[in-house]
Amino acid sequence: MTLDADWAERWVRRTAEAVEAAKDELTELDRQIGDGDHGENLHRGFQAVVARLDAAAVEVSGLDTSDRPVGDVLKIVATTLMSTVGGASGPLYGTAFLRASKVSGRPQLDPSSVVALLEAALEGVASRGKAQVGEKTMVDAWQPAVDAAERAAQDGGDEIAVLRAAAEAADKAAHDTIPLVATKGRASYLGERSAGHEDPGARSTALLLGAAMAAALAGPDGGADGAAA
Amino acid sequence: MTLDADWAERWVRRTAEAVEAAKDELTELDRQIGDGDHGENLHRGFQAVVARLDAAAVEVSGLDTSDRPVGDVLKIVATTLMSTVGGASGPLYGTAFLRASKVSGRPQLDPSSVVALLEAALEGVASRGKAQVGEKTMVDAWQPAVDAAERAAQDGGDEIAVLRAAAEAADKAAHDTIPLVATKGRASYLGERSAGHEDPGARSTALLLGAAMAAALAGPDGGADGAAA
Amino acid sequence: MKKLLNNPADAVADSLAGFALAHADLVDVHRDPVYVSRKDGAVNGKVGLVSGGGSGHEPLHAGFVGDGMLDAAVPGAVFTSPTPDQILPALQAADGGAGVLAIVKNYTGDVLNFETAVELAEAEDLQVESVLVNDDVAVEDSLYTAGRRGVAGTLAVEKIAGAAAARGADLAAVADVARKVVANVRSMGVALAACTVPHSGRPSFDLADDEIEIGIGIHGEPGRHRVPMASADEITQALLDPVADDLTLVPGDRVLLFVNGMGGSPLSELYVVYGRARRLLEGRGVTVSRSLVGSYVTSLEMQGASITVLRLDDELEALWDAPVHTAALRW
């Protein structure tokens, strides 16, 4: 199992599917403490990403793409999200993918490169959003995911182990945003009333990282979890 | 039992009470096939009438009013309704009382004078509203009331018998407007959809004529039906 | 019922009090009896214009008092025609010596109360002409109805007659141009949700979540047909076609297209209706040379819209374009 540009494509296509499936759930979370558009925003963005990747796939079909840098795919994702999502999450996810693309110039990612990718993404979100852990934003999912990925890599885990650690940590961490009082983003306007609801951006981060792991597990031809990429 | 100016006062004061009690019912009827203000319109108007009569009562208190023309009271009612009710019913009831006042110049009304009063009122409504029987308006209550009053007088009935005939006919006739399709007034805009609802103006006419009879029955000191005027 | 109101009985008075303060440069608001007149009174030698009717249609009519439009407006209780004792002083206040045009929407109540007031005014040697506005094609104009209602087309009558008066036309000429507008303007409306009259506290009719009323008036009356909810394009066509047909528009005609909100529908939706109505008119070979989009002739907080089309010629177009300076319409 190698994490190459094809994996990156599978990752974002799976994210698009996951977002589509969870669109109403994300929107409902955002309706509780925001403005009820997060599902629609990400759906619009990842549909556009898929369309861009489809178009790019036609261009490169027949060419040997085995040494295509992973970052090339991530950069397409970044610019597409930036120009189609809007809202707060568009620039935030856009910056995450842009920074990730910059540290993913090689055609294959080893465990430490995966950690570097995630660290760069987190750094992008946190610096763009000027947010820290505990403010009830997507940073509250990204930070534990990065921490867990770093530990998994230090423990000698392979790429999949690293991604699994990140995904599982993000999923739990998204849930853990429920009691928090928001101090960044639109939910902060609610003050204390923001407590008791999961942060939509933290939930979508968990979906994104879950898709990264699933794409790795599935392999180029569908593979382990049975779903075609 | 004589029908004098005091009776006329009792009549309109009782009408004010009846309208107050039936305000919501009249408004609801008007909501079905009109614009939902008939109860409020008449309530505003008859409250103003009562206030005017109260003020006038202070002026004349102590004076001998036994030869006061019945029409004097009716004229106050007419001008007050015209300047406070608005809508269609204001000018219509206003004209009815104005015409009625003109034929009620004497201080006492005998049965044929009562019939003349009612005929004049009907003539006022019908000419002002250019409405005929069957158009689902207050004319559909006034006309049968006048017809019944005429018959009662021809049959030798006294004032009370005449008013009773008018009141009972109006009450039944108001009910009989239910199946009609309106061709005058606001309800006519509904076309066929106006059928199946009682006309609010016909109902308020029945209230008005019911109050005329009750005021006659009650006499100057409360009397027969036990309610003070 | 949730409204930004105090005692429902004071709804009109409280609103007019705020209106008076906000537009003290344009109007005087009189109480007891209630009417609104332009600041500094009638214009000497100019034909005066007066309109009025029940309240609940704001900015109509008080919002149209000012240079180039009305000289006085007479607001009744909510959805209830004003009384002659209100209308009479408004007619007098509007008279600058050249007579007064009363613009009356065709409702039994408005007609009867204005009739009485005009009689009283004439008895005091005021010269008054009346024009009846009846632009609503939802109501059949036949022996079997009270005739078509006056709805949003009233704005066009007031604007254009107001411009004619401002230009110095005499009473007969102002009345003529007003009647010319009436002859060339048609409207039809839809409600997505009813409105609630303050003192009643109940919606004026009950609509299911998937129903709309086509052919409504501006008093919360139910419409002519209750139909299933449809797309903006379909609804627009259901309103525009009867309007255009009744006007017998032919290719080459030039019109004003006015999409009016009923009070509770957002401007963004009115533009959707406008866009579709315009394409439908263009599909008939009709040129839309003037446009107005906004909530000007409303029915409290009713959700919905109406479409008004006025056939233009050079005269009407120039009068429409003439300057106007009122609280709600200004150019």
Add this chain to the structure above:
Amino acid sequence: MKKLLNNPADAVADSLAGFALAHADLVDVHRDPVYVSRKDGAVNGKVGLVSGGGSGHEPLHAGFVGDGMLDAAVPGAVFTSPTPDQILPALQAADGGAGVLAIVKNYTGDVLNFETAVELAEAEDLQVESVLVNDDVAVEDSLYTAGRRGVAGTLAVEKIAGAAAARGADLAAVADVARKVVANVRSMGVALAACTVPHSGRPSFDLADDEIEIGIGIHGEPGRHRVPMASADEITQALLDPVADDLTLVPGDRVLLFVNGMGGSPLSELYVVYGRARRLLEGRGVTVSRSLVGSYVTSLEMQGASITVLRLDDELEALWDAPVHTAALRW
């Protein structure tokens, strides 16, 4: 959900298409990417003004494009900030060689997307200044929030900065006067009923029949407090007092009082609020010298209103009075 819409996904596009047709004399509406610019492009030598944000607040911002106000507006999806690829061409279209002022409401999304666009514009040698509008006193401006939101006060910033630009002030001066407005304007709003975002189909929050939300924003977000329904006088005081206190108004101050409808409340109710707010200000010894009443910065069909107070001096008053000719504001 009943709205005058076709496919909810096309809500913004359909509405803009109608807007473009209705106001072809004032604006050009561009697609792909979507932005609105004034007819005939940037004015040579004049500082350009650009604003933008999510749609659903109409007439803000596109309705304010024209002489004396904005040169371009950038509408995002409903309640969703526009993207940098829309904002960049709008900045470019607004540039008449004297630089561009970007007026940004303080929302994380608007701030981030404008930031990116401004960076891109600067990379292409466009001179851009940004001003952040944050007039909503319902939100505490502290380390523990994203800061106060920009709401209806944005209209005042756009009008006054637009007038300064029209008079020929340079970019720094236009930005300064815009910041002066920001420093002197405060707002607070109330919702009687929520709004429904077209693609969601559900009300943005659920309110009981006897509850209102105080301190709402303009995106259907719930407010700061949910309280029992109250009279217009009480609600007005609950909005006006925090606004006046935060502005530290003192006797002798002169202000603009702007009562803004949220989209679904009738004008008549706004005047009730206006009247009460005015008396409250006068009770504080404050003079209301300018007024605006209407639905200008809306939240779809939300029922409710906001109160905005801007402390005036001679400069701001003169710029407010300066001529403006846009689809939604004109004098």
